[in-house]
Amino acid sequence: MHLPITVPVEAEPDLFKAIGDATRRTILDELTEKDGQTLFEICGRLTVKHGLASSRQAISQHLAVLEQAGLVHTRRQGRYKFHHIDTSPLRSISERWPIDREAPNP
Amino acid sequence: MHLPITVPVEAEPDLFKAIGDATRRTILDELTEKDGQTLFEICGRLTVKHGLASSRQAISQHLAVLEQAGLVHTRRQGRYKFHHIDTSPLRSISERWPIDREAPNP
DNA sequence: TTGACAGGCAAGTGTGCACTTGCCTATAAC
DNA sequence: GTTATAGGCAAGTGCACACTTGCCTGTCAA
Numbered sequence: 001m002h003l004p005i006t007v008p009v010e011a012e013p014d015l016f017k018a019i020g021d022a023t024r025r026t027i028l029d030e031l032t033e034k035d036g037q038t039l040f041e042i043c044g045r046l047t048v049k050h051g052l053a054s055s056r057q058a059i060s061q062h063l064a065v066l067e068q069a070g071l072v073h074t075r076r077q078g079r080y081k082f083h084h085i086d087t088s089p090l091r092s093i094s095e096r097w098p099i100d101r102e103a104p105n106p
Numbered sequence: 107m108h109l110p111i112t113v114p115v116e117a118e119p120d121l122f123k124a125i126g127d128a129t130r131r132t133i134l135d136e137l138t139e140k141d142g143q144t145l146f147e148i149c150g151r152l153t154v155k156h157g158l159a160s161s162r163q164a165i166s167q168h169l170a171v172l173e174q175a176g177l178v179h180t181r182r183q184g185r186y187k188f189h190h191i192d193t194s195p196l197r198s199i200s201e202r203w204p205i206d207r208e209a210p211n212p
Numbered sequence: 213t214t215g216a217c218a219g220g221c222a223a224g225t226g227t228g229c230a231c232t233t234g235c236c237t238a239t240a241a242c
Numbered sequence: 243g244t245t246a247t248a249g250g251c252a253a254g255t256g257c258a259c260a261c262t263t264g265c266c267t268g269t270c271a272a
Contacts, residue, residue, distance in 0.1 A: 007157040010128060019199075020126030021260075022116060028203055039219060051113040058261055060219070079218050079269040087203045093125075094200065097134055097193045127230075145249060164231055166249070185239040185248045 015089050018069035024062045026050050028071065031085035038080050039063065121195050124175035130168045132156050134177065137191035144186050145169065 019025055023046075030045055031037060037045070043059050046052040063083060066072040070089045075082045124130055129152075136151055137143060143151070149165050152158040169189060172178040176195045181188045 016126055020122055032203055087205045090199060091205055093196060097138055097196060099193045099197055
């Protein structure tokens, strides 16, 4: 008797890794407020508005993770690279763990 | 001139930490499928269904993180401790980063 | 053409955390 | 009362990853 062993493989590990970091979440907050920012802009606003004085490279790496997860799409225009948020991958969270409807209070 | 410096503080850091780990996500999957499991049950099902042979203590620690984040509520009954999933904290994710409505296709 | 600006590749570092093992307490069954 | 079962406290370890610094390429302005 030959039983195949099938272990479920997670669909979107990148998504959770992406939102698992506080700096990356703050970047998403920023892009929600002002979509289409450049790296330079994001760095500046993180510093001024969030007291987050990370290096340019750190933020660049974070953006790469967000892009890999599909939460950010980029558009290059000359020497500028604009970053646009895309929240649709988050849909899979509430699909995976459905949020209960409000139960009527007795 | 005395300017107060106000840096936004994140509302629910625990939530993202909780779902940031793959084992914890799998535990949530398990409780979605069969709510009210004990530690022993969860360990067994993780091993058999997910090929996840973690130690009992590792899973216990994960459950503590999930409970701290409000994603799991526990009920002790004698020597058993039943774990119940509560997905309502996940609501804050789509509130924080609203998911765009489907744009009509041209 | 030169220098400034924007962003990227690469390598290295420190530490938080997911894991382990050892030992314990409480409850239940016999 | 003794043994089995369920879960917990505690301490230690290894490594993934968020960060750094150095240097580079491409674009743009003067």
